[in-house]
Amino acid sequence: DAGVIQSPRHEVTEMGQEVTLRCKPISGHDYLFWYRQTMMRGLELLIYFNNNVPIDDSGMPEDRFSAKMPNASFSTLKIQPSEPRDSAVYFCASSLWGANYGYTFGSGTRLTVV
Amino acid sequence: SQQGEEDPQALSIQEGENATMNCSYKTSINNLQWYRQNSGRGLVHLILIRSNEREKHSGRLRVTLDTSKKSSSLLITASRAADTASYFCATAPSYGNNRLAFGKGNQVVVIP
Numbered sequence: 001d002a003g004v005i006q007s008p009r010h011e012v013t014e015m016g017q018e019v020t021l022r023c024k025p026i027s028g029h030d031y032l033f034w035y036r037q038t039m040m041r042g043l044e045l046l047i048y049f050n051n052n053v054p055i056d057d058s059g060m061p062e063d064r065f066s067a068k069m070p071n072a073s074f075s076t077l078k079i080q081p082s083e084p085r086d087s088a089v090y091f092c093a094s095s096l097w098g099a100n101y102g103y104t105f106g107s108g109t110r111l112t113v114v
Numbered sequence: 115s116q117q118g119e120e121d122p123q124a125l126s127i128q129e130g131e132n133a134t135m136n137c138s139y140k141t142s143i144n145n146l147q148w149y150r151q152n153s154g155r156g157l158v159h160l161i162l163i164r165s166n167e168r169e170k171h172s173g174r175l176r177v178t179l180d181t182s183k184k185s186s187s188l189l190i191t192a193s194r195a196a197d198t199a200s201y202f203c204a205t206a207p208s209y210g211n212n213r214l215a216f217g218k219g220n221q222v223v224v225i226p
Contacts, residue, residue, distance in 0.1 A: 004156075033213065042218045043157075043202070056211060091156055098212030102147055102159030 006092050006106035013113055018080040021109045024073055025094030033103065034067055034077050035091040043091075049075065050098070061086075082113045126223045133190040135220045137203035138183075144206045146179055146186050147214065151200045160188075160201075165208070193224045 005024040013019050025032050033048040047057040052069045060067070064083070069075040079086055089110050093103040127133050137146070145164045149157040163170045163179045163186065170177045176189040190197055200221050204214040 031212075043216050045213065045216075048213055050212075056213070093157075099206030099214045100144065100212070102162055103149075103157070103214065104159065105156030107156050 004092055004094050004104050004106035006090075006109050008109060009107065011109060011111045013082055013111070015083055015113055016081040017113075018078065019082045019086075019111060019113075021077040021079075021090050021092075021111070023075045023077070023092030023106060025075070025092070026104055027073065029094035029096050029104070030072075031095045031098045032069060032075050033093040033095075034075070035093065036088045037091060037108075038088045046077070079111075082111075084113045087111055087113050123218075124221045124223075126225065127193055129193060129195055129224055129226050131193055133193050133197070133222055133224070135188045135201055135203075135222070137186045137188070137217060139186075139203075139205045139215075140184065142208040143181070144208050146177075147204045147206070148175075148177060148186075148188050149202045149204060149216075151202065151219070153199070157202060190222075193222075195224050195226045198222060198224045 007022045030051050034046040036044045036046055044059055046059045047067045048055055049069045052072055065079055067077045089108045091105050091108045093105040095101055095103045125133055143165055145162050147162045148160045150160055151157045161172045161175055161177050163177050165181055174191045179186045200219040202216050202219045204216045206214055
């Protein structure tokens with residue numbers, strides 16, 4: 001198994017532009033999580049899905065952020081419009097049965113908004 | 115809050131020494147997990163200990179759990195330079211949402 005695959009690995013964009021981050025979870029995993037990590041705020045949960053359905057999006061900073069999971073093998077996190085304070089590393093993770101087993105994290109997308 | 119809090123926040127040791135980190139949490143848990151994050155990489159799951167377990171081993175890792183004190187410790191024996199990383203504890207709630215609550219992480223530097 002190739003693990004959780006995220007793309008792109010790095011993204012540099014100008015303020016105001018739309019950014020789309022992509023994630024392919026491990027086949028068979030029924031939970032998918034999106035996290036954001038910064039030095040100041042640490043690791044923050046943005047949203048998570050169970051069987052492709054969003055369960056808790058209370059961590060999404062504001063309406064500029066949206067996430068979808070159209071099928072079990074693909075999820076996107078979109079920021080529109082992007083702002084410099086969105087600069088962070090965004091991680092996707094998947095798991096089988098949620099918190100009952102370990103999460104598998106992707107390598108992350110380092111987003112820089114200038 | 116279920117969020118784990120690691121202690122100490124930063125640790126610097128010589129290669130070959132043991133490294134011990136602690137994690138405290140506030141509410142009832144189903145299990146507690148430890149993760150490692152190397153610089154610039156994603157978190158990697160190390161070990162999971164369930165609430166009815168007191169100790170668990172995996173290679174050079176030893177985890178203990180004391181549910182009465184709501185605390186856990188991670189011991190890395192005979193540390194190597196490759197163990198340099200941030201270590202996170204994460205708790206799974208006994209009830210409610212089925213997701214982990216991560217601590218802020220503990221930076222460990224192993225000096226060759």
